[in-house]
Every structure is written in C-alpha cells, then in structure tokens.
Amino acid sequence: MNVRFDGKRALVTGAGKGIGRATVKKLVEYGAETIAVTRTQSDLDSLKQECPSIIPIQCDLSDADSIPNALKDCGPIDLLVNNAGLAMGSPFFQATATDFDKLMAINVKAPILISQIIAEGMIERKTGGSIVNVSSIASLRGMQNYLIYAASKAALDSVTRTMSLELGPHNIRVNSVNPTYTATEKVKAYLSDPAIAKQATSAIPLGRIAEISEVASVIVYLLSDFSSMVSGSCIPIDGGSAANIANIPEVYELQRLIEIPGL
Numbered sequence: 376m377n378v379r380f381d382g383k384r385a386l387v388t389g390a391g392k393g394i395g396r397a398t399v400k401k402l403v404e405y406g407a408e409t410i411a412v413t414r415t416q417s418d419l420d421s422l423k424q425e426c427p428s429i430i431p432i433q434c435d436l437s438d439a440d441s442i443p444n445a446l447k448d449c450g451p452i453d454l455l456v457n458n459a460g461l462a463m464g465s466p467f468f469q470a471t472a473t474d475f476d477k478l479m480a481i482n483v484k485a486p487i488l489i490s491q492i493i494a495e496g497m498i499e500r501k502t503g504g505s506i507v508n509v510s511s512i513a514s515l516r517g518m519q520n521y522l523i524y525a526a527s528k529a530a531l532d533s534v535t536r537t538m539s540l541e542l543g544p545h546n547i548r549v550n551s552v553n554p555t556y557t558a559t560e561k562v563k564a565y566l567s568d569p570a571i572a573k574q575a576t577s578a579i580p581l582g583r584i585a586e587i588s589e590v591a592s593v594i595v596y597l598l599s600d601f602s603s604m605v606s607g608s609c610i611p612i613d614g615g616s617a618a619n620i621a622n623i624p625e626v627y628e629l630q631r632l633i634e635i636p637g638l
Contacts, residue, residue, distance in 0.1 A: 376596075376601055378405050378595055378596070378599045378601065379405055379406050380402060380405045380406045380407035380453075380454065380598070380599070381406035381407075382406075383406070383407045383408070383453040383454055384407065384408045384409075384410070384450065384451055384452050384453050384454070385402045385407040385408070385409045385410065385452065385453065385454035385455070385456070385598070386409075386410040386412065386446075386449060386452045386454070386455050386456070386489075386493065387399050387402070387409065387410070387411055387412065387455075387456040387458055388412045388413070388436060388456065388457055388458050388459040388485070388486075388489065389412075389413060389458040389459030389460060389509075390411035390412055390413045390418075390419075390422065390458070391411075391413035391414075391415050391418025391419060391422060392413075392418060392559065392560070393557070393559035393560070393561075393587055394458055394509060394554070394557060394559070394587055394590050394591060394594075395411075395413070395456070395458040395459065395509075396418075396422060397587045397588055397590075397591040398456055398458065398591045398594050398595070399411050399422065399426060399429060400425070400426060400591075401591050401592070401594075401595050402454070402595070402598075403426045403428055403429065405595065407454065408428070408430070409426070409428070409429050409430070410429070410430040410431075410432060410449050410452070411426075411429045411430070411431050411432065412432045412433075412434055412436075412445070412446075412459070413433065413434075413459070414433065414434060414435040414436065414459075415433075416433050419431040419432075419433055430449070432445055432446070432449065433445075434446075436459050436480075436481055436485040436489075437477065437480045437481050437485070439480065439484055439485070439488060442485065442488050442489060442492070443488075443492065446489065446492050446493075451496055451500060451502075452493045452496060452497070452504070453497070453502065453504045453505070454504060454505050454506075454598045455489070455490065455493045455504070455505070455506045455507070456506075456507050456509065456594055456598070457485070457486035457489060457490065457506070457507070457508045457509060458509040458594075459481060459485060460481060460482050460509060460511075461477065461478055461481045461482060461524075462521070462524050463477070463478055463521075463523065463524055464520050464521055464524070465520070465521065465522050465523045465524070466519075466520045466522065467522050470522050470523050474523050475523050478523050478524060478527045479523075479527055479530070482524075482527035482528060482530075482531060483527055483530045483531055483534065486508055486531060486534065487534060490506055490538060490549075493506070494506070494538075494542055494545075494547055497542075497545065497547050498542075498545045498547070501545075502546075503545065503546030503547055503548075504546075504547045504548075505547070505548045505549075505550075505597065505598045505599075505602075506538065506542075506547065506548070506549045506550075507549075507550055507551065507552060507594050507597045507598060508531055508532075508534065508535050508549070508550070508551040508552075509551070509552055509554075509590075509594070510528045510531045510532050510535070510551040510552065510553045510609060511524075511525075511528040511553055511554060512553050512554060512555045512611055512612075512613045512616060512617060513525040513528050513529075514528035514529040514531065514532045514553060514609070515529075515532075515553060515609070515611065515617050516617070528553075531551065532551055532553070532609045535549055535550060535551040535607070535609060536607050536609070539606045539607030540607065543606055543607075548597075548602070548603075548605065548606035549606060549607065550597045550602075550605060550606060550607070550608045550609070550610065551608070551609045551610065552590060552593050552594055552597070552609075552610050552612055553609050553610060553611045553612065553613070553617075554585050554590045554611075554612040554613065555579060555584060555585055555611075555612065555613035555614060555616055556575055556576075556584040556585065557584060557585045557586070557587055557589075557590055557612075558584055558585065558586050558587055559587060562584070566584065578616045578619050579613065579614040579615065579616045579619070580614055580615035580616065580618070580619060581614030581615060582614070583614065584614075585612055585613070585614070589612060590612050593610060593612055597610070
C-alpha cells in the first residue's frame with residue numbers, strides 16, 4: 376500500500392508526544408503539509424527540528440476560547456487528527472465535578488470545536504476530507520477505576536458516529552481509532568512493574584500492548600483514499616481484547632492527571 380498525501384494539508388492535535396508525534400512524522404513522510412498543535416512549546420521545538428517542514432501551533436486545548444484564535448490562520452485543511460487527550464484514574468466514589476469538566480473539555484469539547492472549524496472549511500471548498508478521532512478501548516467496555524475517562528471516550532465515539540452522519544453528504548469521512556495501552560513513555564513507565572504489566576496484558580490475546588507506530592499506521596490508513604468507503608467506524612487497535620469480554624483485568628494502580636492518548 377503506497378500511501379501518499381501530496382498536495383494535502385493535515386492538522387494533528389496532541390502532536391508533541393506519542394501517537395500524535397508519530398502521526399505527524401508519517402504524514403510528513405507521505406507528503407502532507409502538516410500543522411502540529413500541542414500545548415508544550417518545547418515539544419513543538421524538538422518536533423520542528425526533526426521535521427523542519429511542519430507548521431507549529433502552541434495551544435492549550437483545555438481553554439475552549441483559545442481554539443478559534445489558534446486555528447484562525449491555519450488555512451485549508453484536508454486531513455484532521457483529533458489526538459490530544461487526557462487520562463485520569465477516578466473510581467466511582469472519588470470522581471469529582473472538577474475531574475469531569477477537565478476530561479470532557481479536552482477529550483470531547485475540543486475535538487468538537489476543532490472539527491467544526493475544519494469541517495466548515497472543507498464544506499466551503501467542496502473538497503471533502505477525512506477526520507480521525509483518537510478514542511480508546513475504554514470506550515467499548517467498562518473500565519474499573521477510570522469512570523470519567525471511559526465515559527469521555529464513549530462520548531467521543533458517539534461524536535464520531537454523529538459527525539459521520541452529518542458530514543458524509545459533504546464527502547467528509549469521520550472515524551475513530553480505539554487503542555489499548557500503547558507504548559508511550561508514560562505508559563511504559565506505568566507498566567514498568569512486571570506485575571502491573573502482566574495484569575494489563577492478560578486480556579490481550581496477542582499478549583502485548585500496542586506500539587505507537589501501529590496506532591499511527593491505522594490513523595494514516597483512515598486518512599487515506601485506501602479507506603474511501605470507511606466512515607462512522609470506531610476501530611479497536613487492541614490485539615483482540617475487545618473480543619475477550621470474559622477476562623477484563625482490574626487496574627489496581629491509579630495515576631491522575633497524566634496524558635496517555637493511547638490508553
């Protein structure tokens with residue numbers, strides 16, 4: 376499969392680390408003019424050194440009012456990846472309104488607002504396009520001790536399906552990817568304890584977590600014309616764990632306020 380995006384312009388949020396960073400690199404490699412959006416300037420600076428052609432935008436997506444201004448000069452976009460996300464452990468009785476607002480702002484509200492801006496341009500130009508939301512396997516099943524996070528990703532899947540219905544007539548495809556634990560630096564640190572790693576992988580038939588490149592490759596496929604009849608889909612990237620409903624491990628160590636887009 377020879378994927379090329381020559382003449383296309385892409386925008387990726389959460390581009391500084393992990394899945395977002397790998398996706399930016401693949402898009403640049405395959406010929407897309409790529410805009411990288413993230414909140415941490417140092418991440419943008421290092422990414423710019425690795426990929427000099429990118430257009431960097433620093434923006435904290437938890438601040439909804441800052442989004443239109445940050446994107447006002449980004450120009451026409453053909454491909455959008457809503458990757459930025461926040462993972463936060465919160466058992467049912469410890470979940471707070473503050474936690475809810477924080478996760479929903481980044482994991483649901485920001486993708487909606489950004490997609491509205493980008494899709495409006497696609498419709499005006501009558502060029503169509505492709506949007507990929509980075510969700511989680513947590514949206515497809517109960518996930519103990521991650522109440523609000525799982526709920527936010529389930530909401531994002533619903534957003535994906537509804538966007539696909541409303542934008543499909545304009546030749547805009549919308550899909551999500553739903554990864555299991557993915558080998559970002561923070562996830563690898565979290566799983567450095569062999570007991571925790573065994574627990575986390577016990578329900579994955581392939582017996583391992585996902586590599587960042589494996590998630591980015593599916594994102595690129597969904598952006599490309601090779602998936603031209605795929606829309607409204609929420610695609611697990613989970614080594615078969617979504618099929619393994621009889622063996623869902625408990626997560627017995629919580630971490631709060633950490634960004635793990637591939638959880």
